Amino acid sequence: MKIEGSWKLAAPRETVFRQLMDPRFLARSLPGCEKLDPLPDGSYQATLKIGVGAMKGTYQGRVEIVDALPPESFRIKVEGKGAGGFVKGEGKISLTAENGETLLNYTGEAQVGGVIASVGQRMIQAAARQIVDQFFAAFSRTLLPSPASSTPSGGAGSPAS
Amino acid sequence: MIPEPFEYHAPHSLAEATRLASELGEQAKLLAGGHSLLPMMKLRLAAPRHVIDLGHLQELRYIREAEEKIEIGALATHFQIESSALLNEKCPLLADTAREIGDPQVRNRGTLGGSLAHADPAGDWPAAMLALDAELQAVSAQGERWIAARDFFVGLMSTALAPGEILATIRVPTLPARSGDAYFKFRHPASGFAVVGAAVRVKLSEAGHIEQVAIGVTGVGAKAYRAADVERELVGKSPTARRLVEAAAHAADGVEPNADLFASAEYRHHLAAVYVRQALERALEKARA
Amino acid sequence: MSVKLLGERIKRKEDPRLIQGRGHYVDDLPLCNMLYLAFVRSPHAHAQIKSIQLEEARKMPGVGAIYTGKDLDGRLGLIPCAAGIEGLKIPDHPCLALGRVRYVGEPVAVVVANNRYQAADAAAKVEVDYNALPAVVDMDRAVAPSSPLVHESLGDNMAFVAKLEGGDWKAVEADASVKVLKQRLVNQRLAPLSMETRGVVASYSPGEDTLTVWSSTQIPHLLKTQLAVMTGTDEARVRVIAPEVGGAFGSKLNVYAEEGVACFVSRQFGQPVKWIESRRENLMATIHGRDQIDDLEIYYRPDGKVVGLKCRILADLGAYHQLLTPAIPTLTALMILGSYNIPAVFVETKGLFTNKMATDAYRGAGRPEATYIIERVMDLVALELKLDPVEIRLKNFPPPGKDIVLATGVSYDTDNYQKTLKKVLTLSSYKKLRREQARLRKKGKYLGIGLSTYVEICAMGPSSRMPAGGWESGTVRVEPTGKVTVLSGTSPHGQGEETSFAQIVAEELGVPYDDVTVYHGDTNQVPMGIGTFGSRTTAVGGTAIYLATQRIKRKMARLAAHKLGVKPGEMVFRDGKVEREDGSKSMKFAEVVGEAYFAKQLPSGVEPGLVENFVFEPPNYTYPFGAHVAVVEVDGETGEVSLRNYYAVDDCGRILNPMLVDGQIHGGLAQGIGQALWEEHVYDENGQLLTGTLMDCAVPKAHQLCWFETANTETRTPVNPLGVKGVGEAGTIGSTPAIVNAVIDALQPFGARHLDMPLKPEKVWRILKQGPAQAA
Numbered sequence A: 001m002k003i004e005g006s007w008k009l010a011a012p013r014e015t016v017f018r019q020l021m022d023p024r025f026l027a028r029s030l031p032g033c034e035k036l037d038p039l040p041d042g043s044y045q046a047t048l049k050i051g052v053g054a055m056k057g058t059y060q061g062r063v064e065i066v067d068a069l070p071p072e073s074f075r076i077k078v079e080g081k082g083a084g085g086f087v088k089g090e091g092k093i094s095l096t097a098e099n100g101e102t103l104l105n106y107t108g109e110a111q112v113g114g115v116i117a118s119v120g121q122r123m124i125q126a127a128a129r130q131i132v133d134q135f136f137a138a139f140s141r142t143l144l145p146s147p148a149s150s151t152p153s154g155g156a157g158s159p160a161s
Numbered sequence B: 001m002i003p004e005p006f007e008y009h010a011p012h013s014l015a016e017a018t019r020l021a022s023e024l025g026e027q028a029k030l031l032a033g034g035h036s037l038l039p040m041m042k043l044r045l046a047a048p049r050h051v052i053d054l055g056h057l058q059e060l061r062y063i064r065e066a067e068e069k070i071e072i073g074a075l076a077t078h079f080q081i082e083s084s085a086l087l088n089e090k091c092p093l094l095a096d097t098a099r100e101i102g103d104p105q106v107r108n109r110g111t112l113g114g115s116l117a118h119a120d121p122a123g124d125w126p127a128a129m130l131a132l133d134a135e136l137q138a139v140s141a142q143g144e145r146w147i148a149a150r151d152f153f154v155g156l157m158s159t160a161l162a163p164g165e166i167l168a169t170i171r172v173p174t175l176p177a178r179s180g181d182a183y184f185k186f187r188h189p190a191s192g193f194a195v196v197g198a199a200v201r202v203k204l205s206e207a208g209h210i211e212q213v214a215i216g217v218t219g220v221g222a223k224a225y226r227a228a229d230v231e232r233e234l235v236g237k238s239p240t241a242r243r244l245v246e247a248a249a250h251a252a253d254g255v256e257p258n259a260d261l262f263a264s265a266e267y268r269h270h271l272a273a274v275y276v277r278q279a280l281e282r283a284l285e286k287a288r289a
Numbered sequence C: 001m002s003v004k005l006l007g008e009r010i011k012r013k014e015d016p017r018l019i020q021g022r023g024h025y026v027d028d029l030p031l032c033n034m035l036y037l038a039f040v041r042s043p044h045a046h047a048q049i050k051s052i053q054l055e056e057a058r059k060m061p062g063v064g065a066i067y068t069g070k071d072l073d074g075r076l077g078l079i080p081c082a083a084g085i086e087g088l089k090i091p092d093h094p095c096l097a098l099g100r101v102r103y104v105g106e107p108v109a110v111v112v113a114n115n116r117y118q119a120a121d122a123a124a125k126v127e128v129d130y131n132a133l134p135a136v137v138d139m140d141r142a143v144a145p146s147s148p149l150v151h152e153s154l155g156d157n158m159a160f161v162a163k164l165e166g167g168d169w170k171a172v173e174a175d176a177s178v179k180v181l182k183q184r185l186v187n188q189r190l191a192p193l194s195m196e197t198r199g200v201v202a203s204y205s206p207g208e209d210t211l212t213v214w215s216s217t218q219i220p221h222l223l224k225t226q227l228a229v230m231t232g233t234d235e236a237r238v239r240v241i242a243p244e245v246g247g248a249f250g251s252k253l254n255v256y257a258e259e260g261v262a263c264f265v266s267r268q269f270g271q272p273v274k275w276i277e278s279r280r281e282n283l284m285a286t287i288h289g290r291d292q293i294d295d296l297e298i299y300y301r302p303d304g305k306v307v308g309l310k311c312r313i314l315a316d317l318g319a320y321h322q323l324l325t326p327a328i329p330t331l332t333a334l335m336i337l338g339s340y341n342i343p344a345v346f347v348e349t350k351g352l353f354t355n356k357m358a359t360d361a362y363r364g365a366g367r368p369e370a371t372y373i374i375e376r377v378m379d380l381v382a383l384e385l386k387l388d389p390v391e392i393r394l395k396n397f398p399p400p401g402k403d404i405v406l407a408t409g410v411s412y413d414t415d416n417y418q419k420t421l422k423k424v425l426t427l428s429s430y431k432k433l434r435r436e437q438a439r440l441r442k443k444g445k446y447l448g449i450g451l452s453t454y455v456e457i458c459a460m461g462p463s464s465r466m467p468a469g470g471w472e473s474g475t476v477r478v479e480p481t482g483k484v485t486v487l488s489g490t491s492p493h494g495q496g497e498e499t500s501f502a503q504i505v506a507e508e509l510g511v512p513y514d515d516v517t518v519y520h521g522d523t524n525q526v527p528m529g530i531g532t533f534g535s536r537t538t539a540v541g542g543t544a545i546y547l548a549t550q551r552i553k554r555k556m557a558r559l560a561a562h563k564l565g566v567k568p569g570e571m572v573f574r575d576g577k578v579e580r581e582d583g584s585k586s587m588k589f590a591e592v593v594g595e596a597y598f599a600k601q602l603p604s605g606v607e608p609g610l611v612e613n614f615v616f617e618p619p620n621y622t623y624p625f626g627a628h629v630a631v632v633e634v635d636g637e638t639g640e641v642s643l644r645n646y647y648a649v650d651d652c653g654r655i656l657n658p659m660l661v662d663g664q665i666h667g668g669l670a671q672g673i674g675q676a677l678w679e680e681h682v683y684d685e686n687g688q689l690l691t692g693t694l695m696d697c698a699v700p701k702a703h704q705l706c707w708f709e710t711a712n713t714e715t716r717t718p719v720n721p722l723g724v725k726g727v728g729e730a731g732t733i734g735s736t737p738a739i740v741n742a743v744i745d746a747l748q749p750f751g752a753r754h755l756d757m758p759l760k761p762e763k764v765w766r767i768l769k770q771g772p773a774q775a776a
């Protein structure tokens, strides 16, 4: 499954990059994040309670950030499993400075297995998008005191055109 | 297909139900017909610690007329709506929509409120609610509030209801003079859900122009929506065949259509235009009659 | 005979109990101290099992034990494969995965608990750590040298390569007028999806040292032998019972891991053990059907005569062999010429391992694929030459009634393909339909008319060509009261043989139909048997009963003749009497029975009692055939296909009960139409099963179908004395190509040549979108 999109964030690129690397901000932005502990190898161990609507499950997993090129880009690897199955994904996030603000583009591939894959194929794409959007919406709120200053580019959660 | 263990509650009044719901908060799920909740629980995709069964709340099973409007209790079943003489006469869109849902077993158990609260992207009801500008009453231990259908569906299986709130009443306007409505649905061959569903209510002027038109579309995007671009193309205009085709082509503008094994985004986009046009044609035919 | 039973529409003996919900299926069985199983299954298509943690699960309430592959290794035998193909690779197939998982849904561990809820809760607590490996999913890639391997020790993903070549290819090559057409056909994977899922109860009694197994199976006797071997139990101490079985369609013609594990656990605990499959498990871990890619080269002459057919088959076998997995595609090769006399044939079948559930017998088993190929071949050539599909078929049929050996080496028992075709053309008003089609096309409406003139192979079969015997046993016992007990080694599960077998026996013995009771499915009751599959039950099992009845009649005739002082050869059985043809000397049926049991004046050399057994060994298969016409409408805006009419003329030999034949045809048609239009069982590129519930897995429903007009021709087979051929699979085999041919026909204004199944609206819409074809 391919996931891609872009968000406009009302903060300079350096700030956005720094905060994306900071587990405290990540923990606050990750939907349903119950735990985000750094591991010795630089990755994080995470417990997330995520899903859509009534379909929510707890997933245990690892998040790892690699190939960081501050303040331009990094890659993120996510791996998790729970009662609903497993998720494995890798994505690239790149930041472009735009008049003191930041345009964030993300693109990635995710693989879903187990129950969610076999019963949820009609919704999985939309669910993934919704969860990613939740993350960025929450993250953009951590950037500045005023939440109104960040909006997704091109309407809620629309992909980069 | 056995759910995780949960505690079962069976309140006998709405007041008791709201109290339980507010006490238990996110730990609890409300149970109406169970036709959406129980499958998720059996697949262990939902695992609430508590289940509050609304089944005993007779007070939420009514369908009644109230000043130019019709009020429906959230626990009214699809079958009740399909077979209601009142609705068939004064708000046929609802009866027509109900008829398109599932099979008799599903219609006998599934409820309007459950379906709306569940907000399945392929559910039938949201389209009709949007086309009718329905108002939805949420009741909680703290009181009640009315939510417009436009604001109710916020995302994929996500609604404006807060934890602890119970959807109690759905209020829709009756069909005015010179008006017609229709629901057209492309069924998924396996689930029977809407690959695309288009609900239309249209009102003609004396001169036969479109005075008002409201189009709700389900199945296409992550949530049901109003086909505002189509409506805009039509209001105040005379509904020629050509204009309908042209307007309906905008049925999925601004929406990122779902893609699944059965239908790609492109095909859904196409179906949306076809079904919106067909529903418009039918609704207009009824308005002229 | 005064009461005519054979050939009549007799209501089914089975139905009152089934309709009223009074039948007993495996899950209805209550036993004291029953334990319940829940399986932990792999969410990965291919992975190494790093570790399995059981501590949390063991602490759960009601848990008796948890076993993993290691616990069973060496203590419970492997899952058997009975297919005999030269050079076949058979990988080890343990009941619980050992070290590696190879498909989503593969059982990894089993929890034993006091009830099914506790079992499920504990199973959810079993933690398995996997190391995911690349999955083999796509067949074209599975054959490449660079492909990951499903079984590394086997060296490649090829389970077998089989070739079938026949006829005179030199003549084909020498003929300058011959043209070649190439086409790839995909026959998609399907889920058999019986209404009742699988289920098993195993009950080991330590005192008696006996193992009794109730299983939702088509083959109780074969299962008994296999479970005895797998569990190391003396076969004489194993009893298998197939109670009511709620559909199977081939998917229960098997020996499954869960059956072996249930027996093992019951032996461990000395308590009965139950496992009932959930629908989700049913979709992922019960065998699947079809799944072939067929690359065709069709050699034909300008006059429409097809002179040669080459086909390269890639058959997706899944990760392991179940009982008959690799044998199924070989039936495709055997039947690839259908009802046509094509003088040269070449088929190469490659059976491939992939990281998916095993495929195996699903209604038709290899023959629907063959029929789909050859019936599409006919239409493709007809299209190329602008011939009517009727014309091309008539051109390629063999002349009726001549015994011919096809290039495949197959020789059919009877044929008269012209006759069924003619009948279906009349039944459907074919010419009128064509005129209507032309009229509608002018109005922008797309009607499609599709033909299929199939032949199938059934009544499986001569033992020399079957993996484990093709005979069947029948026992008839006249009880001292004159009531008749019939025991069959077949194992019907919805087809209605309790009715048709009773018809045979009652008519032969001249006793009331209600006096005959048919039993099957209990290995302690029925001395021996093979089972129900391959449209064999009536043709092979019914024949055994018919012949056992003849033995009873001979004995009773002898007893009556002895008593009456006439010759045994003069006796007839009618109206509850055994008498001379002219009625001059007569005894009541019950009186003759009394002679046998009281045994006071038996003729010398005659044993007391009235029980006879017959084991029938069929000398050949039978080859039912038929002609179907499908009429579809294609929605010009959405591409949606709707079925308008369906006409089926089937020749299944002699018809014992038209209602049963109709029932089999109707159900079969629904399944065949389902494959053409809706059904597909889909794995994604990582080997995840996407159609894991009935929300996505589209089984045909009554409202999607139309009224079926059915008729028959009755050409009796010489292969068995009843003249019956078998009808269980005919509808499925004949209908799929008829529908696809109809849809392609509807799309002629758009120049369509072929679309792969299922013909989902979007695929059709993409053709419509291209716009009308330029007239050539």
Ligand SMILES: Cc1cc2nc3c(=O)[nH]c(=O)nc-3n(C[C@H](O)[C@H](O)[C@H](O)COP(=O)(O)OP(=O)(O)OC[C@H]3O[C@@H](n4cnc5c(N)ncnc54)[C@H](O)[C@@H]3O)c2cc1C
Pocket: A054, B029, B030, B031, B032, B033, B034, B035, B036, B037, B038, B054, B074, B075, B100, B101, B102, B103, B106, B109, B110, B111, B112, B113, B114, B115, B116, B117, B118, B120, B122, B123, B124, B125, B161, B165, B166, B167, B168, B191, B192, B193, B194
């Ligand atoms: C085989 C089958 C076919 C179906 N086909 C269709 C179809 O064609 N079209 C279609 O639209 N639907 C279809 N459905 C869904 C059906 O209409 C469901 O009944 C409906 O979606 C949910 O209603 P319910 O009363 O069963 O709700 P439940 O399953 O009991 O609840 C659903 C969700 O809503 C919440 N909830 C329920 N009542 C309230 C309330 N009063 N206030 C707040 N929250 C509440 C629950 O907590 C739960 O999260 C089908 C279902 C099945 C099983």
